[in-house]
Amino acid sequence: MTEPLVVLKDVNKHFGDLHVLQDINLQIGKGEVVVVIGPSGSGKSTLCRTINRLETFESGTITIDGKPLPEEGKELAQLRADVGMVFQSFNLFAHKTILDNVTLGPVKVRGQGKKDAEKRAMELLERVGVAQQAQKYPAQLSGGQQQRVAIARSLAMDPKVMLFDEPTSALDPEMINEVLDVMVGLAKEGMTMVVVTHEMGFARKAANRVVFMADGQIVEEAQPETFFTAPRSDRAKDFLGKILTH
Amino acid sequence: MGDILSTYGPDILRAFWWTIKLSFFGGLGALVLGTIAAVMRVSPVAVMRFIGTSYVNIFRNTPLTLLMVMSVLGITYILGVSLSQDITQNAIRWAIVVIAVYHGAFVCEAIRSGVNTVPAGQAEAARSVGLTFGQTMREVILPQAFRGSIAPLGSVLIALIKNTTVAAVIVSAEAASLMQKIIENEGGSFAIFAIFALGFVILTLPLGVGFTSLSRRLAVKR
Numbered sequence: 129m130t131e132p133l134v135v136l137k138d139v140n141k142h143f144g145d146l147h148v149l150q151d152i153n154l155q156i157g158k159g160e161v162v163v164v165i166g167p168s169g170s171g172k173s174t175l176c177r178t179i180n181r182l183e184t185f186e187s188g189t190i191t192i193d194g195k196p197l198p199e200e201g202k203e204l205a206q207l208r209a210d211v212g213m214v215f216q217s218f219n220l221f222a223h224k225t226i227l228d229n230v231t232l233g234p235v236k237v238r239g240q241g242k243k244d245a246e247k248r249a250m251e252l253l254e255r256v257g258v259a260q261q262a263q264k265y266p267a268q269l270s271g272g273q274q275q276r277v278a279i280a281r282s283l284a285m286d287p288k289v290m291l292f293d294e295p296t297s298a299l300d301p302e303m304i305n306e307v308l309d310v311m312v313g314l315a316k317e318g319m320t321m322v323v324v325t326h327e328m329g330f331a332r333k334a335a336n337r338v339v340f341m342a343d344g345q346i347v348e349e350a351q352p353e354t355f356f357t358a359p360r361s362d363r364a365k366d367f368l369g370k371i372l373t374h
Numbered sequence: 375m376g377d378i379l380s381t382y383g384p385d386i387l388r389a390f391w392w393t394i395k396l397s398f399f400g401g402l403g404a405l406v407l408g409t410i411a412a413v414m415r416v417s418p419v420a421v422m423r424f425i426g427t428s429y430v431n432i433f434r435n436t437p438l439t440l441l442m443v444m445s446v447l448g449i450t451y452i453l454g455v456s457l458s459q460d461i462t463q464n465a466i467r468w469a470i471v472v473i474a475v476y477h478g479a480f481v482c483e484a485i486r487s488g489v490n491t492v493p494a495g496q497a498e499a500a501r502s503v504g505l506t507f508g509q510t511m512r513e514v515i516l517p518q519a520f521r522g523s524i525a526p527l528g529s530v531l532i533a534l535i536k537n538t539t540v541a542a543v544i545v546s547a548e549a550a551s552l553m554q555k556i557i558e559n560e561g562g563s564f565a566i567f568a569i570f571a572l573g574f575v576i577l578t579l580p581l582g583v584g585f586t587s588l589s590r591r592l593a594v595k596r
C-alpha cells in the first residue's frame with residue numbers, strides 16, 4: 129500500500145447505548161479508492177462523518193496526512209476544507225446559484241479572488257457537465273445534475289481526500305451512471321476516495337479495496353473481485369446474497 | 375370626527391410621526407438584538423446558548439409597561455443613568471431601547487423558527503466545505519432562515535408598532551399620549567378612538583400584506 133493519508137486507529141463511538149463504531153482500524157493510502165459496503169444501520173455514514181468530524185468520537189485517533197483531527201474551531205474548519213464530502217441528499221446551498229455554490233468555499237475559506245474562483249468553478253462545472261446551468265438555482269436541476277455540482281463544489285477546494293456517502297442512492301436509476309462516470313474519472317486521475325455505495329459496477333471498475341461493515345465493525349477487507357466472488361465471512365455472504373438477488 | 379381632525383390634524387400627524395420613529399429605531403434595534411440572540415441560541419458554545427436563552431426568557435416574560443417604567447424611574451432616577459441630559463430626549467431614547475430589547479426576544483424566536491426550516495444538511499455541507507461556525511451562519515443558515523421567518527417577523531413588527539403606545543407611560547409625544555390629551559380636552563368620543571385606531575391600521579395593514587407577499591416571493595425552493 130502507498131503512504132497512508134487517512135489513518136483510523138481503534139476508533140470508538142456511541143450513540144447513547146448503541147456502540148456504532150467498534151474499534152475501527154482503517155488506513156487509506158494516497159490515491160487509493162476504498163468502497164465501504166454493508167447493511168443499512170451498520171455505521172457506514174457515521175464512519176464517513178467521523179472522518180471529517182461532523183460527528184465526535186470517544187476514543188482512538190484519526191489522522192489526515194499525519195495530522196490528528198483538531199477539536200473544534202478554525203483549525204478544524206481548515207482540516208475539513210481538505211476533506212471533501214458528497215452527501216446522499218446533495219445538500220447544495222438552496223439560496224445560492226450553482227456557480228456561487230462552487231465558489232463559496234474557495235473565496236471564504238481559501239481566500240481566492242472572486243474572478244479566479246469563478247474561472248476555476250466554470251472549469252469544474254464544465255468537467256462534470258453542468259456548466260450550462262451555472263446561473264440556475266439547485267431546485268431547478270435534476271438530482272443527477274445536483275450531485276455532479278456537489279462533486280464540483282468539493283473539488284473546488286482541492287481536497288486531499290473525498291468522502292462519498294451513498295452518492296447515488298437518492299437518484300432515479302437513469303441518473304446514476306452520469307454521477308458514477310464522474311467518480312470513475314476522479315478515481316482514474318488519482319483522487320483518494322472513500323465511497324459508501326452498493327454499486328458493485330463502480331467498485332469493480334474503480335476501487336482498490338472493499339471494506340465490509342456490519343454492526344459497527346469492519347468485518348472484512350478485500351480486493352473488489354475477491355470480495356464479490358469469494359467473500360470469507362458469513363455476514364458478507366449473507367449480505368451479498370441479499371443484494372444480488374434483486 | 376371632522377372637528378377633531380381640523381383642530382388636531384397636525385398634532386395627530388406629528389404624533390404618528392413619533393410612533394413611526396419609535397417603531398423604526400426600535401424595530402431596527404430589535405432585529406439586530408434578535409439576530410445576535412438567535413445565533414447565540416444555536417451556537418455550539420454552552421455559555422452563549424445560556425445567555426441567549428436567558429435573554430429571551432427574561433424579556434419575553436416581563437410586561438412591556440413594567441420595562442418602560444423601570445427604565446426611566448428605575449435606571450435614570452434611582453441609578454442615575456441617563457441616555458441624554460434632556461428629560462424628553464432621555465425618555466424617548468429609553469423608549470427605543472426598551473422597545474428594541476423587548477421585541478428582540480420575539481425576533482430571536484421568529485428567526486430561530488426560521489433556522490429550524492433550514493435542513494441540517496445545509497449546515498453540514500457548509501462545515502464540510504471548511505466554513506467556520508460564523509461563516510456557516512452568515513453565508514448559509516441566516517440568509518435561508520430570514521426567508522423562512524419573514525411571516526413571523528412581520529407579526530413581530532406589527533406587534534411592535536402597536537406596542538409603541540406603551541411608551542406613552544414615559545414619552546408624551548407619540549400617538550397614544552396625544553389621544554389621552556385630546557380625550558382630556560374634548561371628552562371621550564368614539565370618533566377619537568376611531569381616528570387613532572385607523573392611524574394604526576394604516577401603518578400596520580400594508581406591512582402585513584407586504585410581509586406575506588415577500589415571504590411567498592423569497593421562499594427558498596428546495
Ligand SMILES: Nc1ncnc2c1ncn2[C@@H]1O[C@H](COP(=O)(O)OP(=O)(O)O)[C@@H](O)[C@H]1O
Pocket residue numbers: 143146148166167168169170171172173174175
Ligand atoms: N444522530 C444519531 N443519533 C442516534 N443514533 C444515530 C444517529 N445517527 C445514526 N444513528 C444510528 O447509528 C446506526 C448507524 O447509522 P449509520 O451510520 O447512518 O448507518 P449506515 O450509513 O450504515 O446505514 C443506526 O442504527 C442509526 O440509527
Ligand SMILES: [Mg+2]
Pocket residue numbers: 172173174293294
Ligand atoms: Mg448511511
